[in-house]
Amino acid sequence: MSARFIFITGGVVSSLGKGLASAALGAVLQARGFRVRLRKLDPYLNIDPGTMSPTQHGEVYVTDDGAETDLDLGHYERFTGVPSRRSDNVTAGRIYKTVLEKERRGDYLGGTVQVIPHVTDAIKEFITADLTDEDFVLIEIGGTVGDIESLPFLEAIRQLGNELGPERAMFVHLTLLPYIATSGELKTKPTQHSVKELLSVGIQPDILLCRSEHPIPDSERAKIALFCNVRREAVIAAYDARSIYDVPISYHAEGLDVQVCRHFRLGCEQEPDLSRWRTIIQRAHQPEGAVTIAVVGKYTKLLDSYKSLSEALTHGGFANNVKVQLEWLDSQVFETAGNNYLLEEVHGILVPGGFGERGAEGKMAAARFAREKDVPYLGICFGMQMAVIEAARNLANIPGAGSTEFGDPPAKVVGLMTEWMRGNEIEVRNAEGDLGGTMRLGAYPCILKPGSRARAIYGDVQTIQERHRHRYEVNNAYIGPLEARGLVFSGMSPDGLLPEIVEIPDHSWFVGVQFHPELKSKPFDPHPLFTSFIGAAVEKSRLV
Incomplete structure (x- = not known):
């Protein structure tokens, strides 16, 4: 293995955008012809983010192999097109769990188990495992330098940096240059103190990425370089951009990729x-029109809960x-009569995934409005289930239609599936199991019905693969009564047991999917469902 490792840390404050910085750097290196892989080390003690509240941590990003991971892996995929894997995200909780399991088995031969070397060795094993022919592996360390939780990870990358040497390792530190308006x-x-904190654990950054809302004068760059012990040309400005898709070009313009290549003694001419x-930023900044989409969800107070969704809609644009x-609307609003006016001016309605009863009736009300008013509708996961229950109640006249989740x-009409096929194996779940990892997770195949809208959207292919994250399924016992009233089940699992896609052929555009198509959309390769949905919204805008 001859991969070069770039470790990205952050200082001063959280939420500076390390994930986006890592993704953008990966994209520029990829544009130079290098093969890249991106990984994330998260210092929290959860095994994974699967049981964390979306309003606290943001969305859970699911990989093809069924891992519940940090939302930054979504940035990595969207910017590079390289599918993330379970081996690309690890938490302190998973590291400690691995170490303690080894201790219980006696793998340490009775020795005292310590952070150094046992925990740090486990982290280094994760960083270097499951690699093939990558030229660069970019490792983002979550949190902020100075956090007590991050110390084992910083120690691990310090050790790995020494072991690999500067020929195969470098450190990039992202900081903030605050602007004081009064002066x-x-x-x-703050940047000087952040670098000092990093130096205290033995890491000297090779490049400083300095977030700033204002131009950085040459005198300030020289001052940062002097006090932080980096070359002046390695002080890179990371300015706020009009869109996240401007960032790769912005970083190249500031010379970030050139500095990386020079560090590793690679040609950069x-x-x-x-x-x-x-092309992407031209479309982002010079569109030929606009459409308004209402997103009727329950986590709208933290939009990171729907990060992949909002980006996929942008890609459809x-x-x-x-x-x-995007109009972000709390679904509970529609549980009160008289609020449907909020949907009357939009060109499309999207009901995303979610868990729990809160806001469910409001999501059904939004689905009913779209169905009756012929507004393009896309229901994702829970949004599909609510559309099916609404149709069961108001189209098929099935009294008491509901979900066993509530x-x-x-x-x-919607219930907990306890068994299903994955390839040649039966997967089993039960209602009393732990919440973490007990869902249908990852990529599963779906067979598309000939002549359906879904099949046309996907380019007339028979089988597709999409990523799932849910516990409950539409009960196929109700397919007959629902199809008799116009709701067509146009996508099914290969064994015919699990409904995957529903649609209303007589509607301008009404589709519900049990999976999460937003997880596979990219700016340079928009997902066909979002392309078609926004296309229908464009047609709707011409009629309004």
Whole structure:
């Protein structure tokens, strides 16, 4: 293995955008012809983010192999197109669990188990495992330098940096240059203190990425370089961008990729091929029109809960050369009569995934409005289930239609599936199991019905693969009564047991999917469902 490792840390404050910085750097290196892989080390003690509240941690990003991971892995995939794997995200909880399991088995031969070397060795094993022919592996360390939780990870990458040497390892530190309006100047002291904190654990950064809302004067760059012991040209400005898709080109313009190549003694005379990124930002900044999409969800107070979703809708806009304006609406609003006016001016309605009874009736009300008013509708996961229950109640006249997620309804239109096929194996779950990892997770195949809208959207292919994250399934015992009233089940699992896609052929555009298509959408390769949905919204906008 001859991969080069780039470790990305952050300082001063959280939420500076290490994930986006890592993804953008990966994209620029990829544009230079290098093979890249991106990974995330998370210092929290949860085994994974699967049981964490979306309003606290943001969305859970699911990989093809069924891992519940940090949302930054979504940035990595969207910017590079390299599918993330379970081996690309690890938490302190999973590291400690691995170490303690080894201790219980006696693998340490009775020795005292310590953070150094046992925990740090486990972290290094994760960083270097499951690699093939990558030229660069970018490792983002979550949290902020100075957090007590991050110390084992920082120690591990310090050790690995020494073991690999500067020929195969480098450190990039992302900091903030705050602007003090009263004095009219950028302040470098927080960056100096952050680097000092990093030096205290034995890590000297090779490149500083400095977030700033204002231009960084040459004198301030020189000051940062002097006090932080880096070359002046290695002090890279990371300015706020009009869109996240401007960042790869912005970083290249500031010379970030050139500094990385020079550190590793690689040729950097040839310019990277950033043509596809220029096409993307042209579509982002020069659309030919605009559509408004209402997103009716329950986690709308923290939009990171729907990060992949909002980006996938933007990608659908790129494909149709329009700007997608999002109206984030709390689904509970529609549980009160008289609030449907909030949906009357939109060109499409999307009900995303979610868990629990809160806001469910409001999501059904939004689905009913879309169905009756012929507004393009996309229901994802829970949004599909709510559309099916609404149709069962108001189209098929099935009294007591509901979901066992909320109790024990008379008609269990949606229920907990306890067994299903994955390849040649039966997977089994039960209602009393732990919440973490007990869902249908990862990529599963779906067979598309000939002549259906779904099949046309996917380019007339028979089988697709999409990523799932849910516990409950639409009960196929109700397929007959629902199809008799116009709701067509156009996508099914290969064994015919699990409904995957529903649609209403007589509607302008009404589709519900049990999976999460937003997880596979990319700016340079928009997901066909979002492309078609936004296309229908464009048609709707011409009629309004």
